[in-house]
Amino acid sequence: MPSEPIQKLLILQEKDRVRIDLEALLHSIPREIAANREKIAREEERAREAKEAVTQLEKRRNALEGDIEAWNAKIIRYRNQQLEVKKNEEYQALEHEIEAARSAISGLEDEEIQVLVDIDTGQAELESAEQTFRKSIAVLEERIAKLQTREKECREELAAAAREVESARAEAPSEFLEVYDRLLRHVPFPVAVPLREKKCQGCHLKVSAGVESDARQGKEIATCDSCGRLLYCE
Ligand SMILES: [Zn+2]
Incomplete structure (x- = not known):
């Protein structure tokens, strides 16, 4: 979750x-x-x-x-x-x-x-x-x-x-909101996407181990190395 x-x-x-x-x-x-x-x-x-x-x-x-x-x-x-x-x-x-x-x-x-x-x-x-x-x-x-x-x-x-x-x-946390708004201007919707099998579900490319770990923990903002979308683990 x-x-x-x-x-x-x-x-x-x-x-x-x-x-x-x-x-x-x-x-x-x-x-x-x-x-x-x-x-x-x-x-x-x-x-x-x-x-x-x-x-x-x-x-x-x-x-x-x-x-x-x-x-x-x-x-x-x-x-x-x-x-x-x-x-x-x-x-x-x-x-x-x-x-x-x-x-x-x-x-x-x-x-x-x-x-x-x-x-x-x-x-x-x-x-x-x-x-x-x-x-x-x-x-x-x-x-x-x-x-x-x-x-x-x-x-x-x-x-x-x-x-x-x-x-x-x-309701949304301001630090996430800042990244979200910037992405909204530059990346095709949706800008927050799940990470599945180490792959960003926005651009479908593999992310680095650090990004994967950030997304798994969910504390730090994790963004895709390739497209920049916000990543989260389901
Ligand atoms: Zn991506």
């Missing part, structure tokens, strides 16, 4: 462990929230793009209809001109123009059919995208709300943990 000072230090270390874990969690939560917000922004962008694609197709259809109308108006004009011309060559030239206009209209109508098909496909895609969008946004929003609640709880838990650390520190 470890000596009394070590026992008190181990109590402090356990309190510090809770505090450190909570601090890490509090550090990670805002990043998680930000990542979820980014996902929402990406989903919104995708939905906007799907909508924009349909809008562009509708614009194209309107433009095509305008063009077809213009060609039809030309055909009427040519027909009227044909009534007025005297020479056969002039009549034939207009007939030629009318044929060209009809061929142009036919090409535009073919394109319009394709655009109408694309609009149908685009609209179906948009509807499905919007459904997925609403679902995933709901999931993401819920996740964010949970994280925010957890963050609030964490802050309260951390305040309580800090108070526990303070009372454990008041």
